[in-house]
Amino acid sequence: MMEESNQNNWEKTWENNFLEIYHSDILDMGLCVATQEYIPIAEFKVAFLEALELAKKMQWKGFVFDKSALTTFHQPSMEWYYTEWKTELLELGLSQHYKILPPIPWFKTSVDAGIEEIKSNHPDFDFSKINVTYIQSIEGLNS
Amino acid sequence: MLTQKEKESEYYKEQLSSLKDMMQRSTAYMQKLQSELSEAKEQLEIKHHEIIQSVNYAKGIQDRLIPDLETFAPYFSEANFHLSQQGAIGGDLIYARERDNSLYFGLMDCTGHGIPGALISMMGYSFLDEIVKYGSKKTSGQVMEILNKHFVEFFESRNNEPKRHDGMDGVFFHYMPAENLLCYSTVGRPLWLKTAKGWEFIKSDRLSIGGGYSGEFKCHSRTLAPGDELFIFSDGLPDQFGGKRNKKFLSKRVRQVLHQNENLSVSQKIEEMVTRLSKWKDGAEQTDDISFLGLKV
Numbered sequence: 134m135m136e137e138s139n140q141n142n143w144e145k146t147w148e149n150n151f152l153e154i155y156h157s158d159i160l161d162m163g164l165c166v167a168t169q170e171y172i173p174i175a176e177f178k179v180a181f182l183e184a185l186e187l188a189k190k191m192q193w194k195g196f197v198f199d200k201s202a203l204t205t206f207h208q209p210s211m212e213w214y215y216t217e218w219k220t221e222l223l224e225l226g227l228s229q230h231y232k233i234l235p236p237i238p239w240f241k242t243s244v245d246a247g248i249e250e251i252k253s254n255h256p257d258f259d260f261s262k263i264n265v266t267y268i269q270s271i272e273g274l275n276s
Numbered sequence: 277m278l279t280q281k282e283k284e285s286e287y288y289k290e291q292l293s294s295l296k297d298m299m300q301r302s303t304a305y306m307q308k309l310q311s312e313l314s315e316a317k318e319q320l321e322i323k324h325h326e327i328i329q330s331v332n333y334a335k336g337i338q339d340r341l342i343p344d345l346e347t348f349a350p351y352f353s354e355a356n357f358h359l360s361q362q363g364a365i366g367g368d369l370i371y372a373r374e375r376d377n378s379l380y381f382g383l384m385d386c387t388g389h390g391i392p393g394a395l396i397s398m399m400g401y402s403f404l405d406e407i408v409k410y411g412s413k414k415t416s417g418q419v420m421e422i423l424n425k426h427f428v429e430f431f432e433s434r435n436n437e438p439k440r441h442d443g444m445d446g447v448f449f450h451y452m453p454a455e456n457l458l459c460y461s462t463v464g465r466p467l468w469l470k471t472a473k474g475w476e477f478i479k480s481d482r483l484s485i486g487g488g489y490s491g492e493f494k495c496h497s498r499t500l501a502p503g504d505e506l507f508i509f510s511d512g513l514p515d516q517f518g519g520k521r522n523k524k525f526l527s528k529r530v531r532q533v534l535h536q537n538e539n540l541s542v543s544q545k546i547e548e549m550v551t552r553l554s555k556w557k558d559g560a561e562q563t564d565d566i567s568f569l570g571l572k573v
Contacts, residue, residue: 171291205295243298246305 141274146187152180156187160274162195163188170204177210181218188225195229196222199271203235211247216255219263230265231274241267331391335364338394341401343372343381351379351453353502354542354572358550366565367393368510369400369444373408377454380408380419383569384446385465385510387486392442393565399430400444400485416450416461417495420485424493427486443486447508451500456573458506459497466527468534469498470505475535504573505542507534512564513549518556525556542570 143164147154151172155164165184172180188196200206219230234240252260268274278286348355357370367386372379382404386396403426407419414422424443431440445464451457460467462480469476481494509530516525529552537548549568 171287171294173287173290205291205298207290207294208297208301239302242306243302246301247298249305249308250301 141271143271147180147183149176149180151176154180154184154187156191156193160195161191161193162197162274163191163193164197164199164271166199167202169202172203172207172210174207174210174213177207178213181214185218185221188222188227193225193227195231196227197231197233197268197271197274199233201233201235203240204237206243206247208247208250211244212251212254215248215251215263216258220258223262228262228264230263231268232265233268233270233273331364334391334394338365338398341369341371341397343370347372347374348379348381348571350374351451352571352573354505355570356543356546357383357567357569358546359567360562361393361565362389362512362562365394366390367397367444368512368565368567369397369446370567370569371401371404371448373405375408376413378413378450378452380416380448380450381569382416382446382448383465383508383510383567384444384448384485385512385565385567386444387442389512389565396442396444399427403427414450415495416448416459417493419450420448420461420463420483420493424485431486441487443484445480445484445511447480450495456500457497458500459495461493461495463493465508465511468507468531470507470534470538472501472503475531475538477531500573502573505570507545507568507570509568510565512562512566513553513568516553516557516563516566518558518560522560525553529556542572546570 141157141159141162143155143157145153146156148168151167151169153166153168155166156162157164163184165180184196187193222228234244248260251258342359345355345357359368359370361368366389369384369386370382371384372381374380384397384400384404386393386400388396400423403423404419407414407422407426427443431442433439447465447467448461448463450459452459461483462478463483463485464480466480467478469478478496483493514525514527514530517523518525530549533549533552534545537545540548546568553566
């Protein structure tokens with residue numbers, strides 16, 4: 134991410150061995166960048182709970198999850214991320230999410246399969262309240 | 277306490293397990309999608325079959341509108357036509373009706389093609405036949421005027437639906453052989469006439485049936501002589517795309533075919549036109565309904 138032109142003034146505010154969190158005061162948005170191929174659920178939760186606090190503090194209007202470094206995701210982490218973490222963001226009024234997927238052809242299919250399973254396990258969870266836009270890179274936010 | 281190596285081993289083990297889980301879930305998901313797709317395809321095939329059956333049945337009904345060549349026989353030494361709707365059914369209509377030793381006939385091109393075109397052609401035929409068959413004998417212009425009135429009235433706005441301008445173009449004739457007199461009304465379509473003097477292109481009056489036009493539908497007249505020929509065609513013929521640069525066939529090629537084959541019989545001219553058009557199309561899709569009518573006194 135740091136190789137981009139940083140025209141949106143992304144500033145790193147937190148990191149662990151698996152994820153980095155950035156804030157853009159130009160876009161009023163948060164960005165979480167995966168830095169490893171796989172993130173265990175404990176580290177995943179720590180990072181995203183930190184992002185939740187920053188979302189409250191900085192009053193983010195949108196959130197970007199750059200998963201391009203991932204090759205594998207953990208389904209229970211994804212389930213938590215959707216049904217609990219995103220719900221908390223919704224309560225803050227944040228419904229606009231952007232995702233950058235890894236350049237692996239079958240990864241999107243795996244994500245769709247994972248979402249299908251979440252829908253089946255959580256029939257009351259309203260996915261329509263969350264607006265997810267897939268972008269190719271962080272520069273895609275400016276197009 | 278776990279050593280760094282053990283921690284790494286745990287990490288990769290968990291990653292591998294998650295990857296396996298992802299693959300299994302994705303495979304199951306793909307299988308489910310495939311099954312849904314197969315089911316949807318099956319449903320589509322059933323619907324497609326039903327639509328084809330329905331349209332083919334409709335074709336059987338619409339084909340009853342096509343006049344028998346025998347209808348022209350007492351009036352013309354040669355008569356033939358080519359009628360090729362873009363689909364099984366369509367909006368080109370060839371009409372012929374004898375009345376009191378005279379022949380009313382025409383080639384009409386209805387709005388649209390496919391099902392809407394076919395519906396308009398059925399309407400047009402019914403209106404036309406009623407106008408021609410019943411009441412006093414009318415000139416071709418009067419027939420067109422009444423037909424236009426019927427269409428305009430039918431498509432008036434009602435129940436908050438806007439007025440529609442659907443209808444037809446064409447050339448309509450009334451031939452009275454006792455006087456060798458041909459009366460005709462050109463409604464948005466031209467005609468070619470071949471007499472002893474040569475070919476004559478008769479332009480259309482700027483009119484249409486159902487287009488909201490309320491002016492005069494003129495009735496032109498000509499005295500015909502034995503050997504005179506006339507040709508009329510729908511705009512699907514010149515508008516057909518094809519050729520090396522995917523351009524329209526255009527009226528100039530219609531003229532070329534007629535002029536180059538002027539010594540051939542009416543049927544041979546039509547056959548030649550169909551051959552030239554087919555070469556022009558060269559397997560491409562038919563753009564519109566195509567009809568072509570030729571007659572020789």
